[in-house]
Amino acid sequence: MPSIIDKSATSKKRKSSKESGVPSSKRRAVAENASAETxxxxxxxxxxxxxxxxxxxxxxxxxxxxxxxxxxxxxxxxxxxxxxxxxxxxxxxxxxxxxxxxxxxxxxxxxxxxxxxxxxxxxxxxxxxxxxxxxxxxxxxxxxxxxxxxxxxxxGDDTQAWTSGLFRNVFEAVIEARDGQALRSEFLEKFLKPYDDVAYYTFMQVGCVFAEADFTPSSGTNASHSEYASTARSTEILETLVTILSTCDTVPTPEHKYTNFYSKASKQNKKLLSVNSHKKRAQDAWLSILRNNLSQPLRKTLLRIMVHHIEPWFNRPELLMDFLTDSYNVGGATSLLALSGLFYLIQEKNLDYPQFYPKLYSLLDADLLHSKHRSRFFRLLNTFLASTHLPATLVASFIKRLSRLALNAPPPAIVAIVPFIYNLFKDHPTCTFMLHRVIRDKELQAELEAEGMDDPFDPEESDPDQTGAIESSLWEIESLQSHYHPNVASIARIISEQFTKHSYNLEDFLDYTYQGMLQAELGTGEKPLKKVPVVEYQIPKRIFTDRLLEEDGGVDTAPGNLLRNLWDFS
Missing domain, CATH: 1.25.40 (Serine Threonine Protein Phosphatase 5, Tetratricopeptide repeat)
Structure with a gap:
């Protein structure tokens, strides 16, 4: 007969097998036997x-x-x-x-x-x-x-399992998984990219996350789905969805044939064989995200991939109008990123946006020339101002605004501005009056030489057609010909020379940086110094003090340092 178990004995802390003297090899053998039995x-x-x-x-x-x-x-x-x-x-x-x-x-x-x-x-x-x-x-x-x-x-489960059943729940779990980076990578590489039906139903589920589903729920549908759909998603989930959707960056052509399916039953679904149906699902998925409450960094991310990853999926690109115009009105870097998508709608889809050029003109400020998106903006601006049908007053305002900003711009920005202005003059010769005007009235000429004149350009005017820039001149560029940086001074002189060159390749000037310009001067060693630079050869022992340190002899000096008089160091 078994003895009574002492509960007080069982409540004591059990000794580890290592403390009880059981060898590790024995412990491994016991574990393997237990695993084999299981x-x-x-x-x-x-x-x-x-x-x-x-x-x-x-x-x-x-x-x-x-x-x-x-x-x-x-x-x-x-x-x-x-x-x-x-x-x-x-x-x-x-x-x-x-x-x-x-x-x-x-x-x-x-x-x-x-x-x-x-x-x-x-x-x-x-x-x-x-x-x-x-x-x-x-x-x-x-x-x-x-x-x-x-x-x-x-x-009857070939569609329901994808739309309102297992796949929907698994997809939501993948999106919301805790520490699920490896999981989502597995989903993308093993299922989403290789299989067309997985991509199709993924687009559908992304749309269902934020919008009312376009199918009638059956008896097995999760009752809480409508609540989940109506709830605002967090920024983290939105970023995950954008990453998943942007993976599908290969937009099918109208002649594309879908043949690679995860489920054999998908081959019988006519919608899965239709290119228009796939693009419709992708369009709805992207719209559901764009209409959500986006953070500023995520909005910038979407604008960066707009032209290559989002717009090609849209059978009706005009549906992007609200998102792009709202982003364009935000200002700053967000407006810069929205330019290409908005101009695409204007050029290809005849979007009526009469405030495009006034808004574009307002983006020209000092912050732009220090922005990391400066090169991207100049590439787009080169496209926007290329049309010969633009009014001369409009183009002249852009030329004058850039010239005025160049006075306080960093050297890498000036190196890009001057060739850009040169190309505008070549494309719009009616603006060349800004370079040189002959004053035929001798009395007026003498008066101007003696007293000067006010610049007719109004930098505070927001309408580029009303700034009076066409009546002004590019004295700013002539001032840059005396710039401290030799490269800037040299390139500014092309405005004063004859316009014999057809145009400059803007790409040769857009990627200039301080580091590149410094390396060009110091790193090559090909240009010998014509004149030895003057340097400070006597190192001062003090800057802020009136008395030398004791180790320097403690000699009194004349009080009244200029720097100390200008600043209070107390």
Missing amino acids: MARIQQLEDQISESRKHYNNIATLISMLSEDGSGANPDLAVAVSLCRVFSRLIAGGNLTEPERAAENEKIVVQWLRERCREYQRLLESIVRGSDASSQITALTLAMRLLNERATHIP
Whole structure:
């Protein structure tokens, strides 16, 4: 007869096997034996399910073994794989489908199996959301395999499993997964990029995250989906969705044929074979994000990829009008990034935006010439002002505004401004009056030489057609010919020379930097110094003090340092 267990003894802290003197090799052998026993137990339960229907209760046993607390935090992946095989065989065998004129007990069995399958799916989603990276990837692979079996073998489930069932829940879990960088990379590389149907339904689900779904929910639809859709998404989730969508950067041509599908049943869906249908889904997905409450950094990210990753998906690019015009009105770097997309709509889709050039003119400020987007802006500005149909007063205002800004611009910006102005004069010769005007009235000429005149250009005027720049001159560029930097002074002189060169290649001047200009002077060593520069050869022993330090002799000096008189160092 077994003895009574002393509870006080069991409450004591158990000694580790290392403290009890058990060798590590023995501990490993015990662990391996326990693991082997567990695997044998799992395999036995799985085999019994395959052998007879009377062992279907083993499914509930395996589900209970998968996760003890049901949260998916510490899953048994061997059990998860075994359950995936079990349900795949049951689905392929038609055991989750009610046959016609089925008996009542048969319907009860089918309903029970469906409920256990949904329970297993929920556990997989929990693992995807909150487990470690390896378990998340495994759960994603198993969920996608189960999805394929359902879409292939269950009649009527080929679309529902993607739109309102398993795929939607798994996709939301992938988006919201904790520390899910590796998981999302796996989803992109193994499923989204290779398979056209996965990309199609991914676009659909992104739209469903923010907008009302365009399908009628069936009995298995998650009831909380409408709440999830109407809830504003966080910036982190939005950034994740943008990353996922921007991965699909290969826009199909009208002649493209879709042949690579994850599910065989997708080949029978006409929408999945249509290029217009794919582009419609992608368009809706991008619009759902653009209409959300975007942070400023995310808005800039979207504007950077607008032309190459977003606009090509749109069958109706005019739908981007509100987003681009709102971004254009923000000002600063955001307006600069919105320029290319907005100009595309004006040029290709006949967007009526009469304030485009006044707004573009307002972007020309001192901050622009110090911005990291300066090169991008000059490339776009070169395109915007290329048309010969623009009024001379408009072009003259841009020339004069750039010249005025060049007075306080860094040397790398001036190096780009002067050739840009030269090219504008070549394209718009009616503006060359700003270079030189002959004063035929001698008395007026003498008066101007003696007293000078006010510049007719109004820098405060916001309308470029009313600034009076065409009546002014480019005295700013002539002032730059005396610039301290020799490269700037040399390039400013091209305005005073004959315009024999057809035009300058702007790309040769846009990427100048302080570092590059310094290396050109010091790093090459090809240009010998014509004159030795004058330097300070006597190093002063003091700057701020009137008395030398004791170690320097402590000699009194004359008080009244100029720098100390100008500043208070107390």
